[in-house]
Amino acid sequence: MFGVTGDLARKKLLPAVYDLANRGLLPPGFSFVGYGRRDWDDEAFTDYFLESVKANARTTFRPEVWRQLAEGIRFVSGAFNDDEGFENLKRTIAELDESQGTEGNHAFYLSIPPVGFDQVIEQLDKHGLVDKTKKSPWNRVVIEKPFGHDLASAQELERKVSSVFNTDSVFRIDHYLGKETVQNMLALRFANQLFEPMWNRNYVSHVQITMAEDIGIGGRAGYYDGIGAARDVIQNHLLQLLALVAMEEPASFEAGKLRAEKEKVLAAARAPRSLKHHTARGQYTAGWAGAQKVRGYLEEDGIAPDSQTETYAAFRVDIDNRRWAGVPFYLRAAKRMPRRVTEIALMMRPAPHLPFQMSDTEQLGANALVLRIQPNEGITLRFGAKVPATPMEIRDVTMDFDYGTSFAETSPEAYERLILDVLLGDPPLFPQHREVELSWMILDPILDYWADKQHQPEAYVAGTWGPPSAAAMLERDGFVWRRP
Amino acid sequence: MITTLKDTTSAQIQNAITKARQSVGAASGMVFTLLAIPTADDYDDAFDACLAAGREHPSRIIIATDGSTRTERLDAELHIGDEIPGEVIALKFHGELMHHKTSAMLPLLLPDSPVIAWWPGRAPEDASADRIGKLAGRRITDAMGTDDPLATLVARAGTVAPGDTDLTWTRLTPWRALLASALDNHQSPVVSGRVTAANNNAGGLLLAAWLRSRLGVPVDFEADGGPGVTGVTLSTEDGDITLKRPDGKMATFTAPRTPPRSVALRRREVSALLSEELRRLDTDKVFLESMACLPSTVNGNEG
Structure with missing residues (x-):
């Protein structure tokens, strides 16, 4: 080693x-x-x-x-x-x-x-x-x-x-993406009848993939500066998650077959047409995060005071195929967020007709299926229910499934699986170079666009959910970021 | 199960919640996050009211109070799985952290669900512009919890925004229901009204403002000995409709051509008011309209 x-x-x-x-x-x-x-x-x-x-x-x-x-x-x-x-x-x-x-x-x-x-x-x-x-x-x-x-x-x-x-x-x-997680996702999607029928553009309005870290860059200045959030985690981790959630059913879970499906969907995915409107980047500034006083990115040890490295990156990805045409996938990755969370949220379209009064359903949001990756790996289903003791007030409720509480057996640490797979020569879930290259093809236009702009990423205060431009990017499409 | 954390952070609190949850069972279906910001004097009552509200609405309840100025740290006490279906997180902010409470609260808000802020006593002048208030979609204040309820409510009328309510309003719900149904049964239009209540009673004033805004006729507000709101008189061409509650418990309802009737109209506990208020999380338009009428009602009274 x-x-x-x-x-x-x-x-x-x-x-x-x-x-x-x-x-x-x-x-x-x-x-x-x-x-x-x-x-x-x-x-x-x-x-x-x-x-x-x-x-x-x-x-x-x-x-x-x-x-x-x-x-x-x-x-x-x-x-x-x-x-x-x-x-x-x-x-x-x-x-x-x-x-x-x-x-x-x-x-x-x-x-x-x-x-x-x-x-x-x-x-x-x-x-x-x-x-x-x-x-x-x-x-x-x-x-x-x-x-x-x-x-x-x-x-x-x-x-x-x-x-x-x-x-x-x-x-x-990709040390964030343990084999267990991948297998859990495959099981959810392909072992159940319940989800597949709605897993497409007819029912899904958009998808939000989030990886938020509550920490700053800590002692990793040398590594992080000049790399930034998009290269650090979106290129590998978030685009892998996107591939797993958007791909077609593989013929089998054999390495090559699984890879073929991931490559197919990554090849159909592309950067947004309007890079101005559908990308956002930010850099954290000093503030209070989680009850602790923290430094801004530019004040971190080993970071140049004029560094343009982004610590928040968000953009829209479109997948040009029959299943997903017109369904935006929004990816965001950032440091110094309010909490550490990685999740994929499939946000559903509104019901075609609501036979209620406007005020009854004012508090009803979009139905959502959330695949929680960490912490507390599991699944959350969100839908509307009537509030008891009211004439007809409808509000969102959630149903949560936790791997941790439903199966007491602790899943092996991701690295144990990785090391074992290397020793056994068992590579199915590791991306091969083709997937890596396809991911860069999606990301490159965005990185070039940012590099051309030659100005500071937008500031956001440490411990908050990112810069205003990120919110504006979804608002433009009629959506809001979930608070994960 | 009570877990105490000294000198802690939001991330550590989150971990402790997860751990506690795994030993007491899954907390599925919590519907919102309630942020309670009591003063030291209100703390115990607020805590009990939160527990009661938590029984009706399984939720994460975060109670934030100020600690000492001599140190700078955050202490937390988690109540999970012992008395209520949800969770109570009591946070104590020491030192400069007092001014950065939202930094600890934001990470602890439940994912993608409503946030409600409740100030049982002293509240910021403009709740919707307050930093904690901004985290919330619904902001609940209580003019009756302050030293000068009437002045507080009048000041609040100047800053009230969609999503705000005051428990003074919730206290009036039974009164409003009775009066509304009385008017449903009497077709003759109201020409004027009068509300009597204890001196400095904000509820009486707000009731008068509500009647003014709904009926579009002059409604006077008069002080008497109390307790609370003591009576409402609505004059119609047919005669008076009255609702009198001299003792704060039983009320008598009279109307033209109907025999007097007794109705229980007890003054309610804060916990009941809070639970009721939490049933509706959308903007209360009628409240906003009544608050808009409040200043002219006060002036009408003075003039």
């Missing part, structure tokens, strides 16, 4: 490895090699690993499991451009193949900023750590979003990666 000292590795990846070991899901002889610039030996790294496990693992700590896992933990010190480091890495892996019996099967996890991808992949190739021509033993690579910063760079990255690794061996990880 490259990037073992990063936040993600410490909080999620290393603990997930331990949790897998604890559940007995790791293959015998599993070994873990960290590579990084720190001047650590195996022991120092093992201590660091242990600390992160104790702080963040989800399963209970069992010394005997840890002892066994620790036997296969190594650290190799070196920079990404350090030939000697990679030679050491090669030797260490070869030694583990011998002592632990890993038989030359290796997965390289690149938990590093995108600027490092090229170098690491080149180095792996140069030092003969990967042999693309052989199927067995296998060599796999895991890369994390963002997959490039536009279509051209994504294609360039793909060229580099595929020159060293086979297409099937490349795992692109």
Whole structure:
């Protein structure tokens, strides 16, 4: 693993490895090699690993499991451009193949900023750590979003990666979109008779896909600045959600079939015709959020005072096919929102006729089906009901389903599934490069439009639901953003 | 189940609610968020009224109060699943946070459902322009909870906006129902009216304003010893229709050519008023029209 000292590795990846070991899901002889610039030996790294496990693992700590896992933990010190480091890495892996019996099967996890991808992949190739021509033993690579910063760079990255690794061996990880979530959505859509008949333009007026984070950029200035909300999460996470909610039924859930449907719907999706009217971007300013005083984006450590990076991005996507023609999909992603929430809301058309007095139904909103992704994954159905003890007052009520309360079994942490799938070579839910490229094709015109404008994103106070232009964008179409 | 959180944030409160929910069961079907902003003196009564309203309307109730100025932090107390179907979140704001209450409330509003703000006592001068008021689609004040109800209600008439109501108005519902049905049964037009109530009784004044706005005839407002509204007289060409309640409990109704009748017209608890008010969340147009007539009714009284 490259990037073992990063936040993600410490909080999620290393603990997930331990949790897998604890559940007995790791293959015998599993070994873990960290590579990084720190001047650590195996022991120092093992201590660091242990600390992160104790702080963040989800399963209970069992010394005997840890002892066994620790036997296969190594650290190799070196920079990404350090030939000697990679030679050491090669030797260490070869030694583990011998002592632990890993038989030359290796997965390289690149938990590093995108600027490092090229170098690491080149180095792996140069030092003969990967042999693309052989199927067995296998060599796999895991890369994390963002997959490039536009279509051209994504294609360039793909060229580099595929020159060293086979297409099937490349795992692109969207750490927000766990496999469980994808499977839950597939089950809801394709295992039920109730929803499919209304899953189209005849009944759905528009769809809102939201990913709101209550945190700011924290210590990620170096990564975030210049990337922004659209590249950070809309390109990968939100467009994947859009694909899953809008695609046709796949012939089977086999990897290729599922991918084919996602690619089809992404190819039919496009940026809005009027970029002026149907895109919005914002940047948070200092304020009080969730009872805490927080800084504005431009005052965050490591951010240039004239940065034009957006922390709020929203735009409309249209899908030109029979099912969705005329149904706008509104995507929004932002930081420093009032609360952390990811959801997909299918907003229904109004009833064709309401045999009530106007004042009776004044409080009745649109019926909605909301797929809650996090927190409290579940489904909410919203519809009108009569208020008791009134002549005929109709008001919205909700029916909630919680995965957490209906199934007491905790679903495995997304990273555990991801790591396990990589080890098993099971890639169905990871996007392949074609999906990544199609997503950039939707996003590129919007990013170009924003880049051309050369002015500050619109300000919004931290802890509020975004800039006025975002509200205006929906109002123009006769809708309002849900308060999620 | 009561959970206490010291020096906390909205995100931590949200997590605690989720945790509590998972142990007491799902909270499906909460219909709105009620924001109650009592002063320290009103707190206990407001809390009880919220619980009662929460029984009729399963909802998330957020009660916000000011704490000490010596520290700066947010404390929260969550009542979940013990007495009511919904949730009560009591927030105490210390220090500068007192001026940023909405920052803690906004994240805790239930998704996509109505928000109602209720000030049991002292309320902002212009409720719909207030920061908490702006979070809400319905704003409920209570002139009777202030030191000078009459002046408060008159001031409120100057700022009242769609979505606002005052519990003074809710207290009049039974009176209004009785008077309206009386007039349905007597075809002869009303030529003038008179309302008597305790000195400084805002309800009496508002009742007079309502009658003026609906009937378009002069209606006088006169002070007597109370308690509350003591009587209404509507003069018609046929004779007087009267509704008298001298003791605050039983009222007597008289009309031309009908024998006097007794009706129970008890003064009601705040909790009952609040529950009634929460049944309708759309703008009360009749209230707005009556409030528009309020200043001229006061002047008519003085003149």
